[in-house]
Amino acid sequence: MAQYDVYPNPSHSAASGIPYVVMVQSGLLDALATRLTIPLSEIDAAAKVPTVLCPVIVVKGQRLHALAHYAAPLPAKVSRRPVDNVTAQSSALVSAIDAVLSGV
Secondary structure (H helix, E strand, C coil), rough: CCCCEECCCCCCCCCCCEEEHHHHHHHHHHCCCEEEEEEEEECCCCCCCCCCCCEEHHHHHEEEECCCCHHHEEEEHCCCCEEEEHHHHHHHHHHHHHHHHHHH
């Protein structure tokens, strides 16, 4: 598991609107049994979302909103094979987490 790897959403009931999660936890914490993830949601053109809090992340050519305010730990064992890695877009994810923590 690498930081910013993207995995299919392990929650089958939520996977239709939130197809992926991105693992944002530092690799320095790999000894923990959980990984902090941010859900990646399909974009609703009618919805207005704050772009700092919910940046657009591209996964396999699909534009998705990262829902940083829904960041949650998942058991490491549920994430098996990544479908993508979004390290190139990591600054948007870090800014979104900062927005959750500081409100800025």
